[in-house]
Amino acid sequence: DVKVTQSSRYLVKRTGEKVFLECVQDMDHENMFWYRQDPGLGLRLIYFSYDVKMKEKGDIPEGYSVSREKKERFSLILESASTNQTSMYLCASSPQIQEQYFGPGTRLTVT
Amino acid sequence: AQSVAQPEDQVNVAEGNPLTVKCTYSVSGNPYLFWYVQYPNRGLQFLLKYITGDNLVKGSYGFEAEFNKSQTSFHLKKPSALVSDSALYFCAVREHGSGNTGKLIFGQGTTLQVKP
Numbered sequence: 001d002v003k004v005t006q007s008s009r010y011l012v013k014r015t016g017e018k019v020f021l022e023c024v025q026d027m028d029h030e031n032m033f034w035y036r037q038d039p040g041l042g043l044r045l046i047y048f049s050y051d052v053k054m055k056e057k058g059d060i061p062e063g064y065s066v067s068r069e070k071k072e073r074f075s076l077i078l079e080s081a082s083t084n085q086t087s088m089y090l091c092a093s094s095p096q097i098q099e100q101y102f103g104p105g106t107r108l109t110v111t
Numbered sequence: 112a113q114s115v116a117q118p119e120d121q122v123n124v125a126e127g128n129p130l131t132v133k134c135t136y137s138v139s140g141n142p143y144l145f146w147y148v149q150y151p152n153r154g155l156q157f158l159l160k161y162i163t164g165d166n167l168v169k170g171s172y173g174f175e176a177e178f179n180k181s182q183t184s185f186h187l188k189k190p191s192a193l194v195s196d197s198a199l200y201f202c203a204v205r206e207h208g209s210g211n212t213g214k215l216i217f218g219q220g221t222t223l224q225v226k227p
Contacts (some may be wrong), residue, residue: 003207004154017120031213042156043201090154094213097205099134102154 002029004103006091012109019078021106023091030096032074034058035065037088037105049074081110113138114183115204117218124173125226132187132221134202143205143216146176148198157219159167161185172196199223 007022025027033048034059045058045068055066063085068074074093078085086109092100114137124130136142143162147155159170166178176187185202199222203215 033214040219041216045214048212048214050210056212092155097143097213099157099160100155100213100215101157102147104154105152107152 002093004093004101006041006044006089006103006106006107009104010107010109012111013078013081014111017078017081017110019081019108019110021076021078021091023074023076024072024104025074025093025101026072027093027095027101028071028106029069031094031099031100032068032093033094033100034064034074034076035066035090035092036060037090043090046076050054081108083110086110112215113204113206115202115216115218117200117202117221119221121222121224122220123224123226126194127191130189130196130225131200132222132223132225133201134185134187134218135183136185136202136204137183138204138216139207142177142183142185144178145203145205146170146174146185146187147201147203148172149201149220150198158187158200192223194225194227197223197225 004025009075034046035043049055049068065077089106094100116135145160146158149155151156161168163177169175199220202218
């Protein structure tokens with residue numbers, strides 16, 4: 001079975017803190033994705049990566065950056081957390097054009 | 112513009128009755144279509160996909176979906192609903208022109224409530 005793990009299920013941070021969310025997949029997938037999920041807004045793509053060190057902006061990249069130094073790991077960074085970044089963050093991976101496999105999610109609260 | 116629409120925010124059915132969760136799409140070329148389910152405080156789980164071939168696709172947990180090209184629809188169905196099917200369901204389509212990146216466009220989600 002494909003396994004996508006995220007470093008934390010729940011996280012509470014203060015405004016202005018730098019926040020790292022980590023995602024690891026164990027299936028050698030080329031593609032990895034970061035989404036945020038908010039009630040009534042569905043899933044919105046923040047960034048994605050189609051290879052090591054390669055990244056592309058999604059629909060809402062502002063306030064975020066990413067890092068992919070190894071194929072299995074894709075990190076989302078909030079440079080200076082703000083309250084409007086309180087959300088559920090979902091990581092996913094996929095082998096090229098096939099279905100995406102999701103991690104359990106990280107519920108981030110910024111106070 | 113490419114898009115996916117799930118016209119119902121919520122669908123209510125009684126246990127044992129058939130259920131349908133609707134999805135329509137707008138995308139260039141041949142669509143790659145997917146359904147996912149999300150239980151509370153969990154990530155999304157893949158249910159089924161249509162890439163090519165038979166218009167009726169069978170997936171996990173007894174779910175199936177029917178691809179209808181003329182109506183640009185991909186409705187999710189189950190002959191007999193269970194209370195445990197209560198969850199949030201997402202339809203998605205592969206973004207045309209996204210190469211091998213596997214980018215998906217998601218619908219807004221439909222909450223399915225199955226009452227005993």
